[in-house]
Amino acid sequence: xxxxxxxxxxxxxxxxxxxxxxxxxxxxxHQQYRPPSKPENHYGIDTVVEDLQAHSVSPxxxxxxxFKGIPSPENPPTVVEGQTHELxxxxxxxxxGSVTNRLxxxxxxxxxxxxxxxxxxxxxxxxxxxxxxxxxLRAAEPDLPPTMAPSSSLETFPLEPPATEPEPLxxxxxxxxxxxxxxxFLHLMSTFPLPAGSSDLHSAHRCLHxxxxxxxxxxxxxxxxxxxxxxxxxxxxxxLRKHELIYRFEREWNVDVALxxxxxxxxxxxxxxxxxDSTLITQEVIxxxxxxxxDPPDLAARVxxxxxxxxxxxxxxxxxxxxxxxxxxxxxxxxxxxxxxVLDVTNGVKPLLKALQRLGVKTAVLSxxxxxxxxxxxxxxxxDYAHANEVVIDETTGRLTGEVKGRIVGKERKRELLxxxxxxxxxxxxxxxxxxxxxxxxxxxxxxxxxVAWNAKPMVQMEASSRLNGDSLLxxxxxxxxxQEEISQLTA
Numbered sequence: 001x002x003x004x005x006x007x008x009x010x011x012x013x014x015x016x017x018x019x020x021x022x023x024x025x026x027x028x029x030h031q032q033y034r035p036p037s038k039p040e041n042h043y044g045i046d047t048v049v050e051d052l053q054a055h056s057v058s059p060x061x062x063x064x065x066x067f068k069g070i071p072s073p074e075n076p077p078t079v080v081e082g083q084t085h086e087l088x089x090x091x092x093x094x095x096x097g098s099v100t101n102r103l104x105x106x107x108x109x110x111x112x113x114x115x116x117x118x119x120x121x122x123x124x125x126x127x128x129x130x131x132x133x134x135x136x137l138r139a140a141e142p143d144l145p146p147t148m149a150p151s152s153s154l155e156t157f158p159l160e161p162p163a164t165e166p167e168p169l170x171x172x173x174x175x176x177x178x179x180x181x182x183x184x185f186l187h188l189m190s191t192f193p194l195p196a197g198s199s200d201l202h203s204a205h206r207c208l209h210x211x212x213x214x215x216x217x218x219x220x221x222x223x224x225x226x227x228x229x230x231x232x233x234x235x236x237x238x239x240l241r242k243h244e245l246i247y248r249f250e251r252e253w254n255v256d257v258a259l260x261x262x263x264x265x266x267x268x269x270x271x272x273x274x275x276x277d278s279t280l281i282t283q284e285v286i287x288x289x290x291x292x293x294x295d296p297p298d299l300a301a302r303v304x305x306x307x308x309x310x311x312x313x314x315x316x317x318x319x320x321x322x323x324x325x326x327x328x329x330x331x332x333x334x335x336x337x338x339x340x341x342v343l344d345v346t347n348g349v350k351p352l353l354k355a356l357q358r359l360g361v362k363t364a365v366l367s368x369x370x371x372x373x374x375x376x377x378x379x380x381x382x383x384d385y386a387h388a389n390e391v392v393i394d395e396t397t398g399r400l401t402g403e404v405k406g407r408i409v410g411k412e413r414k415r416e417l418l419x420x421x422x423x424x425x426x427x428x429x430x431x432x433x434x435x436x437x438x439x440x441x442x443x444x445x446x447x448x449x450x451x452v453a454w455n456a457k458p459m460v461q462m463e464a465s466s467r468l469n470g471d472s473l474l475x476x477x478x479x480x481x482x483x484q485e486e487i488s489q490l491t492a
Contacts, residue, residue, distance in 0.1 A: 100262065101195065101228040101229050102225055102226065102227045102229060102261075102262035103226040103227075103228075103229035103230070103259060103260075103262065104226075104260045104262045104481075105189075105223070105224045105257060106208070106222070106223050106224075106257070106258040106478055106479060107177050107182075107185065107221065107223075107224070107255050107256070107257055108220070108221055108468065108469075108470060108478070109170070109176050109219075109220045109254065109255050110255065110256060110470065166248055166252040167252070168254060169184075169252045170252075174218065175218075175254075176211060176214075176220055177218075177220060177221070177222040177255065181253045182224070184252075184253070185224070185253075185257075186203055186224075188245055188246075189201065189203075189226055189230070191245070192230035192235060192240070193231045193234050193235075194230065195228055195229075195230075195231045198228050201226060201227070201228070202226075203224055203225060203226050204224070204225045205222055205223065205224040205225070206222070206223055207221070208221040208222065208223050208481075208484060209221035209478065209483070210484065221475070221478050223478075223481065225262065237259060237261060241465060242462060246259075256467055256468060256469055258466040258468075258479055259466075260450070260465075265428075265430040265449055266480065267480055267481050268431060268480075269361055269431050269449075269450070270361055270362060270425070270427045271361065271362045271364070271422055271427045271433070272361055272364075272435065273363075273364045273366055273418050273432065273433070273434045273444060273448065274363070274364070274365050274366070274435050274436070275365070275366065275367060275368075275414075275435065275436035275437060275438065275441050276365050276366075276367035276368075276369055276377065277367065277368070277369050277438075278437045278438070278454075278455070279346065279435060279436055279437050280345065280349055280365060280377065280381070281343050281344055281345055281346060281377070282344045282345075283342075283343065283344060284304075284307050285369040285370055286324050286325075286328075286369060286370075287303055287304045288342060289331060289335060289339070290302075290304070290324075290327065290328065292331065292335060293328070303324050303328075306320050306323060307324065317368065317408070317439070317440040321368060321389070321408055322404060322408070325391060325400070325402055325404055327402075328391075328400050328402060329399075329400055329402030330399050330400065330402075331399060331400045332399055333398050333399060333400060334398070336372040336373050337372075339373060340373070343373070343377065345377075345381075346473050347472045347473065348471075348472030348473040348475070349473050351491040352473050352474045352477065353381050353383065355474075355487065355490035355491050357382060359490065362384050362385075362421075362425055362427070363382075363383045364384060364385035364418075364421050365377070366387050366388075366409060366417050366418065366444065367387070367388040367409065368389065368408070368409050368410060368414075368438075368440055369388050369389065370388055370389055370390075370391060371387075371388040371389060371390050374386050374387070374388035375388070385421055387417050389404055389406075390405040390406060391403070391404055391405065392404070392405050411439070411440040411442060411443045411444070414440065414441065414443060414444040415443040415444045415446075415447045417444075418444045418447055418448060419447060428449075429448060429449055430449040432447075432448040432450075433448055433449065433450045433451075433452065433476075434448035434450070435451075435454050435473075435476065436452075436453070436460070437453065437455060437460060438456070438457060438460060439457065439459060439460060441456075441460065442460060442463050442464070445464050450465055450466060450479065451464045451465045451466065452464060452465075452466045452467065452468060452476060452479070453466070453467040453468070454467075455468070455469055466479060474487065
């Protein structure tokens with residue numbers, strides 16, 4: 001029987017890691033726990049690190065829409081290290097086919113005239129008949145509540161006590177155009193209706209003048225751009241300037257608010273017309289003349305009273321001027337020359353006129369005073385045009401006769417002269433500015449593109465399109481959008 005050979009069992013080969021199972025991580029190959037193939041809702045750090053190549057934890061971002069340079073919630077602006085850049089696209093140039101409808105508001109803080117609280121105190125008790133109250137009650141109430149009349153007689157007290165003035169908020173938040181002041185103004189403007197089709201009010205601001213005396217350089221003049229302007233069919237700009245909320249805001253924050261439409265002509269005036277008395281100079285010439293007359297002794301006071309009432313609009317200017325000139329009968333004609341050194345030019349006038357001349361702006365003075373002094377002052381200041389009243393001087397005695405030659409330069413004549421000068425120079429009225437303080441200046445202010453009341457009488461402040469109540473007439477340049485730095489260059 002043949003011997004049967006049996007082959008030895010095959011030798012088991014050494015385990016070899018398949019290529020599909022090989023990894024560059026020793027720990028991964030020898031760990032006992034393997035994470036699931038797909039990440040769960042809760043991602044641990046191990047899952048994120050180990051399966052980062054196979055799975056994306058963050059949702060994919062759609063980058064198909066190209067960034068067009070306009071910040072939006074989907075494409076927010078990026079701040080690059082080392083610089084800060086702010087974009088205010090709603091106030092940039094309008095879209096093709098649309099028209100700019102922006103309102104410019106210039107806020108002037110009246111630092112030279114800080115307002116104190118004008119709150120009306122409770123009225124003091126007025127003695128009333130003994131039958132009204134017992135003596136013990138009258139002694140126990142020396143000061144009545146502000147809501148009660150202090151008398152039992154309606155003839156001695158009005159039916160309602162005077163309304164209290166708003167508290168001066170600049171005392172609380174800073175004696176300058178503070179951030180709270182700007183925020184309050186923007187909130188106020190947001191209460192006015194917008195034009196049809198507009199839903200949001202956009203704004204931007206810039207400081208035009210900083211307080212050099214304060215170490216933190218607080219802003220004293222701030223220009224705000226509001227887009228769009230309030231609906232003109234609901235509240236025209238002329239009425240918006242007189243709105244009681246605007247007036248109350250000015251009282252609260254001790255500021256003047258100048259509102260103008262943002263037009264091309266706002267930044268490029270070509271003719272500026274000034275009143276003379278109490279505008280270019282701080283005095284009234286006719287009062288200076290009257291003060292030289294000693295007999296009668298009350299003449300100066302009588303003339304000053306007529307002047308004040310005429311400037312307030314209580315008297316018709318032409319007749320009031322003739323009445324005052326009549327009182328000056330007998331004064332020597334040489335007195336006009338003697339008054340030249342006495343004239344006090346308003347602060348800021350000389351640098352203002354220098355700046356206007358460097359800008360190529362024509363200037364004129366239209367005065368309800370006297371031509372000899374007006375012409376002389378215009379020559380001294382370099383003003384291009386000068387018009388005023390001519391008084392009659394007796395050739396024999398050399399003294400005033402108390403009469404006026406030709407038409408009185410009153411409110412109607414001032415408007416006519418402004419229009420004549422503008423037509424002669426080929427300047428549209430939109431580029432004309434008129435500055436004055438009295439009621440006889442209102443018509444020329446209305447004819448000009450911009451009328452500015454300078455430390456004016458109450459009625460003039462209310463009727464003029466803008467008002468300035470500072471201590472320097474140089475502030476006029478801020479209404480054109482010039483900054484403090486630019487004004488310094490113009491007046492250097």
